[in-house]
Amino acid sequence: MSAETLARIQFAFTIGYHFIFVPISIGLGVQLVLTERRFYKSGLAIDRATSEMWKKIFAATFAIGVATGISMEFAFGANWANYSRFVGDIFGAPLAAEGLIAFFLESTFLGVLLFGRSRVSKRLYYASAWIVAVGAHLSALWIIIANSWMQTPAGYVMSDKPGAVPRLDSFWAAIFNPSTFPRYFHTVASTWAAGGFVVASICAWYLLKGEHKWMVRRTIGPALAVALLASLAMPLLGHWSAVEVGDNQPVKMAAFEGVWEDEAGAPMYLLGWTNENEEYTSGIKIPKLLSLLLYNDPNATVKGLADVPKADRPPGELTFQSYHLMVAVGMLMILIAGLALILHLRGRLETSRWLLWPLVASVFLPFIAIMAGWAAAEVGRQPWIVQDLMRTGEAISPVVSTKELLVSLALFGLIYLILFIAWARIVHGIVKKGPVLEQSELPAQASRRHPVAATSEEV
Numbered sequence: 001m002s003a004e005t006l007a008r009i010q011f012a013f014t015i016g017y018h019f020i021f022v023p024i025s026i027g028l029g030v031q032l033v034l035t036e037r038r039f040y041k042s043g044l045a046i047d048r049a050t051s052e053m054w055k056k057i058f059a060a061t062f063a064i065g066v067a068t069g070i071s072m073e074f075a076f077g078a079n080w081a082n083y084s085r086f087v088g089d090i091f092g093a094p095l096a097a098e099g100l101i102a103f104f105l106e107s108t109f110l111g112v113l114l115f116g117r118s119r120v121s122k123r124l125y126y127a128s129a130w131i132v133a134v135g136a137h138l139s140a141l142w143i144i145i146a147n148s149w150m151q152t153p154a155g156y157v158m159s160d161k162p163g164a165v166p167r168l169d170s171f172w173a174a175i176f177n178p179s180t181f182p183r184y185f186h187t188v189a190s191t192w193a194a195g196g197f198v199v200a201s202i203c204a205w206y207l208l209k210g211e212h213k214w215m216v217r218r219t220i221g222p223a224l225a226v227a228l229l230a231s232l233a234m235p236l237l238g239h240w241s242a243v244e245v246g247d248n249q250p251v252k253m254a255a256f257e258g259v260w261e262d263e264a265g266a267p268m269y270l271l272g273w274t275n276e277n278e279e280y281t282s283g284i285k286i287p288k289l290l291s292l293l294l295y296n297d298p299n300a301t302v303k304g305l306a307d308v309p310k311a312d313r314p315p316g317e318l319t320f321q322s323y324h325l326m327v328a329v330g331m332l333m334i335l336i337a338g339l340a341l342i343l344h345l346r347g348r349l350e351t352s353r354w355l356l357w358p359l360v361a362s363v364f365l366p367f368i369a370i371m372a373g374w375a376a377a378e379v380g381r382q383p384w385i386v387q388d389l390m391r392t393g394e395a396i397s398p399v400v401s402t403k404e405l406l407v408s409l410a411l412f413g414l415i416y417l418i419l420f421i422a423w424a425r426i427v428h429g430i431v432k433k434g435p436v437l438e439q440s441e442l443p444a445q446a447s448r449r450h451p452v453a454a455t456s457e458e459v
Contacts, residue, residue, distance in 0.1 A: 004396050006405035007079045010412065014072050016371060017416050021065035021423075023370055026140060026188070027195015028058045029133035032113075034222050036129040040122060049435035050215050054199070055113055058132075060426045062110060064419055071412065079405065083385055083395035086165050090156060091146050093171060098142035106135025140191070141184055148179040150386050151377070152248045158389075166389065178248050182241035183377075189233045190373070193333060194366035196227025200340065201363035202431055204356045212434045213350070221344055228337035234330050234369075239293060246294040249387065250303040251312070252380035255319040257281075257290050259304045266290040266302035271324055276316045279306055314382045323376035329369040336362045 001009075032054050039047035076084045112120060112128040120128075155173030156166035168174060203220040206212045246253045253259075258274040258281030259266055265288040272283015288298040305313055340359050343349040349356070385392040 001402065003400055003402050003405055004393055006402055006409065007396050007400065008392070010079065010405060010409045011072075011075055013409070014068070014075055014412060014416075016374075017420075018065065018068040018072055019370065019374065020367060021061050021068065022140070023191040023194035023366060024061045024198060025058060025065050026133075026136045026191035027193070027198065027366075028054060028061065029136045029195070030192055030226060031195050031199050031223060032058055033129045033133050034226075035219065036126055038218065040126045045437055046215055046435060047218070049437045050219060053430060053433075053435050056430045057427055059110065059114055060423055060430070062106075064423045066107075067419060068416070071415075078408070079397055079400055080395050081397035083390070086390050086395065087150075087386065089165065089167050090149060090153075090174060093168065094142045094145045094149075094175060098139055102135050102139035102142060106132050106139060109135065137188060140188060144184040144187055145175045145177075145180055148183050149174055149177050151183070151381060152177045152179040152244075153386060153389055154178065179241075179244050182237070182244045186234070186237040186241045186373075189230045189237050190366060190370050193227050193230035193234070194370065196223045196225075196230060196337070197333070197363050197366050199223035200227055200337070201360050204340075204359035205431075206434070207350050208353065208356050208360065215435050216350075220349070221341070224337055224341040224344060228334065228341050231330060231333040231337055234333075238327075238330075243294055246302070249381065251305065251308055252314065252319070252377075253294070254303055254305045254308075255314045255316055255380050256323040256376060257302075258283075258316065258320050259290070259302050260306045261304045262301055262307070263304060264291070264301045265299045268293065269320075269324065271328070272320075274316045274320050281320070312383065314380045319376055319380040322372045322379065326369050326372040326376060329365050329372065333362070333365050333369065336365070 032051065035047065035051040035054055039051050109128040109131040112125065113132060116128070117125055153166065154177040155168065155170035155175075157169040158164050158166045200220055200223045203216040203223065206216050242253065242256075245256070257266070257269055258272065260279045260281065267285040267287045268289035269281065270284045270286065272281055272285070274281045291300040291302055292298040294300065294302065305316065336355075336358055340349060340355060343352050343355060381387060383391050383393065385395045
């Protein structure tokens with residue numbers, strides 16, 4: 001393989017691995033606020049113990065997310081030096097803001113959550129849960145701003161001299177570039193869904209084992225509600241993002257839906273495949289739906305790939321399949337979360353083992369959808385690393401060798417494997433132990449407020 005191909009593989013691996021933990025931390029931050037609010041209102045020991053359990057999982061995930069994020073920054077300088085020099089003036093502001101405004105805010109108040117329950121007031125402790133969640137969302141915002149600028153550059157000036165790089169001309173135009181908000185809200189909704197499915201999956205596992213039922217009854221409903229609402233929001237937010245892509249990156253949109261010729265009344269494919277050599281797409285499709293969704297006109301013309309030089313086309317099949325995989329998995333998430341929430345509200349979920357097992361396995365669905373969506377967004381932009389300004393092949397460090405990339409890729413793989421095993425063992429230990437509670441705490445409190453759930457066996 002060439003150095004460029006290995007550098008692409010290494011970055012895809014490191015960012016994909018990092019983004020396993022980002023949705024968990026952001027989504028669990030929302031769930032942590034919900035459980036801490038429940039304890040703030042009820043004062044029940046089981047609610048405190050439940051919040052402590054999710055807090056420990058959040059902290060372990062946050063730690064490994066930080067570690068894997070730092071390694072990505074080294075990769076920019078080591079493997080993508082030309083890219084770093086090219087975007088440095090633009091990316092300096094949002095990345096500095098992410099570190100100073102968001103990351104330090106989140107990490108500081110996470111310290112309060114980890115060590116301050118008995119040292120600060122109950123109100124401040126509850127407020128800290130909110131601040132940690134807000135910090136995580138702010139951190140995501142600044143990273144999305146930087147990535148969105150690569151998709152739809154704005155707020156810059158560039159001279160005609162050879163080797164010129166973009167210079168920041170308007171801070172606000174750069175951060176509020178055309179794709180920032182559609183991509184940010186779409187991403188945040190996916191993390192909320194991920195957090196809801198993580199909590200619901202663990203609760204379903206407890207129900208299958210007959211453990212911690214009282215905690216599950218107070219936790220699984222809000223988790224499923226968040227998972228369902230976020231999953232239902234995804235098609236709407238995805239439509240907003242798709243309209244923006246159609247306006248600003250029509251080549252990417254054509255690759256998403258396998259449109260080859262400029263087509264009036266373009267269809268939308270539910271599933272299928274593309275033939276890049278013979279330039280056609282086959283599959284199950286809904287006539288004129290793509291034109292209608294993009295331009296509110298069933299007869300509007302959608303730009304195709306045929307007139308785009310082959311050197312400027314993204315990989316068609318990979319873009320098409322990853323995009324449609326994201327959509328299909330998103331529909332499955334709505335189905336599972338909706339069924340589980342209906343059965344929970346009817347009091348039948350605990351005995352519906354036919355659904356509890358799929359609910360346990362559903363923890364993987366948001367991450368499959370997220371990875372597929374990111375693959376579609378990033379591969380669909382190729383061959384540009386910064387749309388219409390810099391090609392990916394021009395961004396690689398000029399002195400990096402295939403041998404160095406192979407060695408570093410192997411080291412990343414080994415280190416990440418060790419980190420994942422450590423994280424998985426820690427989280428497994430936390431989940432296996434469950435909410436840590438003195439045997440006398442729950443029945444005394446539950447008998448006053450929730451007598452049907454006061455048995456120690458259920459704890």
